Amino acid sequence: MIGGVLGFIGRHWRGILLWVLVAIGFWWSVATFGAGNVLQVLFLIFATLFQLAFAILFVLIQFVALFWFLGRGRVYWIMPGGETGISFKDYRGNEQVLEVSARIVTLLRGVRDFKRMGGEVSRGLLLIGPPGTGKTYLAQAIATEAGVPFAYASAPGFQNMFMGVGNLRIMMLYGKARRLARKYGSAIIFIDEIDAVGTARTSQMGGGMGAMGGMFGGGMGMLNTLLLEMDPPNVDTSWKARILRRLGLRRGKAVQPVVLTIGATNIAEVLDQALLRPGRFDRKITIDAPDFDGRKDVIQYYMDKVRHDPDIDIDRIAADTVGYTPVSIKYLINEAAVVAHFEGRDYVSYTDFSEARETNEWGLRQPIRSMNEKERRRLAYHETGHAIAMALLQPENKLYKVTIIRYGRALGLAASTPLEERYTQSREEVLSEIKVALASRAAEELFLGTGLTGVTSDLQQATRLAMGYFGFYGMGNSFYSYLAMPTGLGGIDPDTKRRIEALLDEQYREVKQLLAEYADEVHIISERLLEELELHGEEVKEVLESRRPQREPVGVAALTGYSSGLALGQQSNGPSDSPGPNGNPVDPADNQVESSEEADEKSDS
Numbered sequence: 001m002i003g004g005v006l007g008f009i010g011r012h013w014r015g016i017l018l019w020v021l022v023a024i025g026f027w028w029s030v031a032t033f034g035a036g037n038v039l040q041v042l043f044l045i046f047a048t049l050f051q052l053a054f055a056i057l058f059v060l061i062q063f064v065a066l067f068w069f070l071g072r073g074r075v076y077w078i079m080p081g082g083e084t085g086i087s088f089k090d091y092r093g094n095e096q097v098l099e100v101s102a103r104i105v106t107l108l109r110g111v112r113d114f115k116r117m118g119g120e121v122s123r124g125l126l127l128i129g130p131p132g133t134g135k136t137y138l139a140q141a142i143a144t145e146a147g148v149p150f151a152y153a154s155a156p157g158f159q160n161m162f163m164g165v166g167n168l169r170i171m172m173l174y175g176k177a178r179r180l181a182r183k184y185g186s187a188i189i190f191i192d193e194i195d196a197v198g199t200a201r202t203s204q205m206g207g208g209m210g211a212m213g214g215m216f217g218g219g220m221g222m223l224n225t226l227l228l229e230m231d232p233p234n235v236d237t238s239w240k241a242r243i244l245r246r247l248g249l250r251r252g253k254a255v256q257p258v259v260l261t262i263g264a265t266n267i268a269e270v271l272d273q274a275l276l277r278p279g280r281f282d283r284k285i286t287i288d289a290p291d292f293d294g295r296k297d298v299i300q301y302y303m304d305k306v307r308h309d310p311d312i313d314i315d316r317i318a319a320d321t322v323g324y325t326p327v328s329i330k331y332l333i334n335e336a337a338v339v340a341h342f343e344g345r346d347y348v349s350y351t352d353f354s355e356a357r358e359t360n361e362w363g364l365r366q367p368i369r370s371m372n373e374k375e376r377r378r379l380a381y382h383e384t385g386h387a388i389a390m391a392l393l394q395p396e397n398k399l400y401k402v403t404i405i406r407y408g409r410a411l412g413l414a415a416s417t418p419l420e421e422r423y424t425q426s427r428e429e430v431l432s433e434i435k436v437a438l439a440s441r442a443a444e445e446l447f448l449g450t451g452l453t454g455v456t457s458d459l460q461q462a463t464r465l466a467m468g469y470f471g472f473y474g475m476g477n478s479f480y481s482y483l484a485m486p487t488g489l490g491g492i493d494p495d496t497k498r499r500i501e502a503l504l505d506e507q508y509r510e511v512k513q514l515l516a517e518y519a520d521e522v523h524i525i526s527e528r529l530l531e532e533l534e535l536h537g538e539e540v541k542e543v544l545e546s547r548r549p550q551r552e553p554v555g556v557a558a559l560t561g562y563s564s565g566l567a568l569g570q571q572s573n574g575p576s577d578s579p580g581p582n583g584n585p586v587d588p589a590d591n592q593v594e595s596s597e598e599a600d601e602k603s604d605s
Contacts, residue, residue, distance in 0.1 A: 075173055076152040078143065080184060086140045093134070093290035093298040093326050100285055101142050108146040108186045108260065121186070122282040123230055124261045126194075128268045129287035132325035135264040138287070139190040142262070149180040149187045155196035158222055166197070167225040174229040174259065181257035194263035197222045200272040223272060230261055230280045289325050292318055292421050298326045302333045308348040317353055320400075322418050332356050358401075362415075363408015367533070378444070378452055379404040379412040380526040385443025386414035386436060387525065387540050388518055389511055393432040396422065399537030404529050411454070416537070427475045430465055434504065435511040437462035442512035447522060462507075466500045476503070518544075 009016060029041075091098055107121050127135040136152075143150030153173060158166040173189060181187040191197075201223065234256060263281065265271065275281060290298060295318040303314070321329060335356035336348045343352070359365065387402040397416040404412040425433075437458045444452050469475045471482035476499065515522055524543055528535060 074154065074157045077176075078140075078150040078152070080147045080149065085144075086137060087144050088141050090301075091134065091138055091141050092301045093294035094287065097138065097285055097287055100283070101138060102145075104260070104283070105142055105145045108142075108148060108188075108258070121258050122260065123258075123279065124263065124281035124283070126268065126276070126281040126284045127262065127264045127287055128266070128284060130266050130289065130325065132327035133287040133289060134326050135287060136190065136192060137326075139188070139262045139264070143188045143190075146186070146188070148184050149177070151177060151187070151189045153189065153191050155191050155193045155198070158197055163221070166222040170222060170225045170229055177259045178257045181259050186258035186260065188260045188262060190262045190264070192264050195265045195267050195270050197226060198263070198265075198271045198275045199223070200270060223275070227272075227274055227280065230275075232256065289323055292322075295321055295324065295329065298329050299333070302330050303348075306333060306337050306348055307346055309350070312348070312350050312353075316350065319419070320354070320357060320417055322421065328360075332360060335360065358407065362410060362413065366406045366408075368406050368411070373530075376404060376530055377526070378448060379454075380529040381443045381447045381522070382440045382452060382454055383412045383414050384522050384526045384529065385439040385441075385515060387535075388515065388522060388544070389436040389439035390414060390416045391537070391540055391544055392514065392518070393435055393511075394429075396420075396429065399540055401534060401536055402525075402529065402540060403534040405533050427469075427473075430469055430473065430475065431507060434462050434465045434469075434507045435514075437465070438504070438508045439511045439515065442508060442515050443522065446512060446515055446519070447526075462504055463500065466503050469503060470496060470499055 088098055088102065091101075104122065104125065127138065129135055140150065140152075151173065158169050177187045177189050234253070236255070261281075268276075268284075276284075296314055299314055299317050299321075303312070321332070324332070332353065333348070333356075336352040339352040339355050340346070340348045345352075383402050383404055387399060390397065391399045394416065396419060398419050400415045400417050402412075402414040407413060440458050441451060441455045444450060444455075467482070470478065471480070474481070521543055525535065525540055528539070528543075
């Protein structure tokens with residue numbers, strides 16, 4: 001006993017000496033100044049220390065509160081119960097995607113049974129597709145069908161100006177998801193625009209701007225945290241397990257709760273490979289715009305939600321909306337209802353849908369009432385060139401409308417729609433597209449005797465197609481691809497440029513010859529455009545069909561877009577020899593180009 005006391009004193013003699021000195025000083029002060037004065041001094045000292053401790057504590061609380069507020073990202077949690085009202089019966093347009101999703105739901109519902117047979121439930125599902133194809137919609141439907149908690153988070157919302165806050169947000173999100181998964185059996189986290197935090201790590205990210213980005217909440221820190229949370233070590237992080245582990249009572253293998261991460265992006269090629277490996281994003285589903293049958297399903301679904309003409313042709317609407325996503329179709333049907341409402345009707349017709357589609361694709365209809373006759377005539381011949389080339393050279397398309405009324409920034413346009421779904425193009429179809437693009441300049445030179453500035457977008461389109469003809473599609477007797485170059489344009493050398501120009505010149509000569517042979521029809525359609533401002537494709541077709549028996553048949557090459565190799569000597573002798581609307585030559589002096597900005601002159605559809 002005595003030895004233990006002496007050992008304690010030996011180990012703590014400094015502290016004991018300090019307390020003895022404090023006691024001696026206290027009693028000396030009491031004996032010298034009196035007990036009241038000493039208590040006042042001690043009270044003052046303790047009050048000062050308390051105020052200092054309170055100030056420190058207040059600053060810490062403010063910092064913790066601020067950090068907690070900044071660390072709470074904009075995450076929406078939806079508990080089981082069908083709050084969103086979205087299920088598999090609401091997802092239309094892609095049965096194959098729905099089938100894969102149904103399998104995932106089955107696994108989430110029967111986690112215990114699936115694990116009992118030795119399987120592991122997928123931890124990640126990556127949805128890849130253009131905007132508007134229904135990635136978020138599908139994730140909500142999966143959560144509703146599975147009957148599990150669903151978290152909606154936007155990846156850019158994890159970013160913060162303070163380093164580490166984004167990491168904290170991700171850890172908090174997955175921590176809550178695991179707690180809910182223990183309660184409900186599983187949970188789903190949906191991260192939209194996941195490329196904002198999942199972009200591939202490169203050697204340049206380690207320093208320079210990468211380090212600067214890390215200081216302000218960017219860099220690759222959040223990606224590392226996301227990788228760890230998606231595939232964590234097999235450790236139970238619940239409070240109960242931590243207490244048992246501290247007491248040395250934790251035994252047995254930890255069982256991780258099932259948390260399915262669903263990511264959505266339209267640029268999957270930029271994601272880090274560690275994020276795409278099995279064990280993280282196990283499954284990948286590409287969701288594209290629906291095909292014809294899928295669009296019919298989507299259109300019927302949304303059309304049933306509005307009052308509409310019972311005779312409306314769903315097939316016709318589906319044919320008019322090639323390339324449209326489900327979200328775009330939903331928007332168009334709603335806009336058609338708006339048009340019908342302001343027209344004084346309580347139901348949607350095909351005309352309302354067409355008007356809504358034209359506004360969506362071309363822009364607001366804004367006629368220029370003050371445009372003079374010369375400008376209108378220029379636009380009429382320019383657009384007629386496009387329209388006739390479309391009608392004669394593209395049998396796979398239907399000429400929809402030709403107009404000289406301003407839509408958006410386009411002073412006029414000629415538009416066509418595919419007759420059926422197309423996924424490839426032949427050599428002849430590519431050449432016909434080049435001819436259609438160049439038909440406007442051919443019409444200007446043939447029938448106006450000049451060239452206008454409105455062909456800016458036409459020449460851009462024709463040149464792009466010619467580049468693809470040689471450098472992308474291997475149609476010009478060469479398999480050399482520009483896409484093999486880092487920028488995709490490495491093959492544009494002087495020789496290739498000459499080949500492109502030669503192809504453009506050849507297609508221009510051919511379409512110019514075609515319009516010269518159909519000169520009467522060009523004048524008739526242009527005059528009708530000047531009178532009516534707009535013509536539907538059927539009206540243009542009627543003019544071409546009614547005049548065809550009165551003329552010599554055009555060669556197969558001109559009608560189908562095959563390269564015929566016409567020589568310059570076979571072309572028309574020039575605009576002055578081309579008959580005008582009344583059978584008289586057009587005077588080039590009446591068609592001089594007036595100065596105007598290219599952007600306001602024309603932007604063809």
